Amino acid sequence: MGPNDLPFPRRMQVLVLLALAAVIYLGTASWPPLIDDADASHALVSREMNATGDYVVMRLDGVRYLQKAPLHYWMVAGLFRVLGENAFATRLPDALAMLALVLMVYLFGRRFFGDRAGFYGGLATATGIGFWMFTRIMIPEAIYTFFFVVIFYLFLRAWTGSLDPRIGYWGAAAAMALAVLTRALIAVIFPLAIVFLFLVATGGWRRWRELRIFSSAGIFLLIAAPWHIMAELRAPGFAWWYFINEHFKRAVGSRWPPDYDAVPLWAWLLAHLAWWFPWSIFLVLLAKLFPAPRKWRDLDAAGQARLLLFIWAGFILFFFSMTGGSRMEYYAFAAWPAVTALLGLAIARAEEEGSPWLRRSQAALAALGLVIAAGLGYAVWASFDVSSTTDISKLLQTRETDFYRVSMAHLLDLRPRAFAVLRGPAIGAALSFLLGFGLAWLLRRRARHVAATLAVALAMAGFAISANFAFKQFGPHMSSHELARAVVPFLRSQDQLVVVEFDSASSLVFYTGRRRAYVWREAYHTLESMAKMFPDSPKIFLDDPALAAMWRGPTRVFLSVPAELQEKTLAELPADSMFLLEEFGGKAIYVNERVRPEMRSVAELAQRR
Structure with a gap:
């Protein structure tokens, strides 16, 4: 592929991605209100920081809160001082992290695969359902995942010789330290393990002296260590609770006291087809991208980037597949940009090669859009005898409290009659899927590939807006506002x-x-x-x-x-x-x-x- 294989300049590519991500994430950040459980609880931790002036030992309801890394809470606490204590200030760090994440996936793809692949990877990141769904609550996944992309981008550029090693490796070490301050131990375990596997696979371990390990470790510790040391000094016992109980014991299912349940492995894996939707329909195209093992030691920069992305996604998915303790739906969030970057490359290559699988996948997506639209239409029709002003909680299936120890369990409370309150959002989502995916299929048949891929992304933007209206209507069941x-x-x-x-x-x-x-x-x-x-x-x-x-x-x-x-x-x-x-x-x-x-x-x- 050439330096720019898209019909519009790079400045326009960036503007399109930023505008799309801004509509989806910034445009939905101020409403609905914060929900019960982690969302509002984490916001209360940030409020308490400002009230006590203690930004080292976090507190919830006055009790020391030793479970989480602090960077996300610091961000929200700072925004509370500037913007007031509200939903927008709470969600703004995640929203901005998503804009930055979209741009980083785009830059990664553009650097190693070409503009079209990078642009498509950015579109898939901006519009995948899971990215949007799990930035509706105050959890740090989007923030530390952005740091992950920075880590691997800087590492790979330094490794392949397109960036000064000091900038690349030291920058990656700084990003890893910030990731640790956002998501704790896995933010250092995962990148180091992934880079190690990459070096072994490519035979690059012989170049280990180039990695500036000791100076990079010094930069990492300079940024990451002070908070951990101060937290243990001010709250003796922090180290046990934070490192042992919250990480190792949680992973093996022996955390004290018991926390969220592990989603069954089969359900957890299958759910990723939903979290990556609609782009998961194109997963079949990834088969041709995996480098043949016999060529791993002779790969060019683009081939090494492909291999790194596969190792990145595969290791994180494998790790959480093996954990026997808490395994929530979003735990593999940090693997998702690797998948969307690969999907961007796969779609771009399939367009270039005229792959029949691309047309088949696009037709399957249009058919699936029709089925979803029909299902939503039936739910709206089945609820016409119910007043649209009814308290939605009276139309939902009720369950025992323990059922909600899985984060998205509330979505399973929906019954057709509940769509009396959700008619507008349901119709909006149905039209987005039906018209957007249908238009994309027609454009793909006419070989208007960029327009077809953009149509899929715009359909998902329409869905996100509709879904946020639904979230607002569903909110009273999940929030005490x-x-x-x-x-x-x-x-x-x-x-x-x-x-x-x-x-x-x-x-x-x-x-x-x-x-x-x-x-x-x-x-x-x-x-x-x-x-x-x-x-x-x-x-x-x-x-x-x-x-x-x-x-x-x-x-x-x-x-x-x-x-x-x-x-x-x-x-x-x-x-x-x-x-x-x-x-x-x-x-x-x-x-x-x-x-x-x-x-x-x-x-x-x-x-x-």
Whole structure:
């Protein structure tokens, strides 16, 4: 391929990628509100940093929070000071990381494979469902994955002689240190293992002296070590919890206390077809890209880049396939840019060669778009007898709390009747798939390849906008934002807020502006376990007698209860002082005194029945 094998200049390539990524990520960052569990909990950690002025030892609800690396929380804390404490400031680091990631995949592909391959790789990164889905919550995957692409880009350029080794290897070491401050140990284990396997495969280990190992290690430690040392000095026991419990014990399934469940391996692997959609339909084209092993030691720069990408993606997917502990849907996020870069190259080559598999894959995508559109159309039709203003939680399948220990489990609550609330987004998504994929197929048949690939990307941009509207409608089931709006007018500084299981109501704490909430029945005990490590932790955990005493006391108490525990809660607390303030999204807020004249206690309501 030539230096620029696209019909428009490189400046336009960059502008198209940035505009597309900005619409998808920046355009959806301000809404919906933060959701319960990790999203709002992590935002609360950043809020606490600003409140305490302690940016070394993180805290959640006043308890030392030793589980995570700090860089993402520092970013959000800084944005909270500038933009205020809101959803946009919380999601902005992930959104900007995605824009940077799209550009890095483009630069990687352009450097080693040509403009078309790089541009297509950038499009696939910007519009893959998984990239968008897992930047809806405050997790650091997009940020540390960006650093991964920087690491491998700088390494490979230095290795192949197109960049000064000092810039390449020292820059890669600095990027690895920042990745460690974002995602902890795997951010050093994965790059080193991948580079090692690459050197062994290519016979490059004989050139190990060129890698500037000792000076690179010094740069890495200079950036990464200070926070870790200060954290252990200020919170003795940090090293055990952070390195041993959160990494090694989690990987083998012996973390204390138990955390999220491992997604079954077969489901985890198959889910990647969804996370890479729609570009996963072109995976069949990758077969021709894998370098023959007998040629590994004689590869040119482009061949070495292909091999590195395969090792990069393969190692991370293999690693998490072997872990027996927590294995969430997004854990292999750092492998995905390697896949999208390869897909960009595969599609570009297939276009150049006139591959029949490209046309077949495009036809299959158009057919799949038709099937998805038909399914969404049926769901909309089946819900026409349901009011579109119904609380969506009343239309969803309900499950036990433990079911939601898999991060995207809430999506499985959807039933056709729930589409009464999701009609607009469903129709928008259906039209995006039907028209966008159909147009791409027609363009591909006419050999208008760049336009066809762009049509697929634009269809996914339309889907992302529609899906974000759906997320907003689905939000009350996953967020306590609406409950917080009901509580705030009556919440005084001396009042107490009590939640059942902290993560199930963390957005309530965030949106009420509270730094502390009492916790009743902490299900997974992570906060409680960390509190026990440090005797000076706030006494925020309530057993049944403590809650009953607080409820009968002189202080106004607001209690957040999930739907599955309301019956049990009503049985344990005095009905004559249980006043329902608000019920929405499958959650309820009770208060122990009348805050509106028309309110009636649970006991009074029972007598009227």
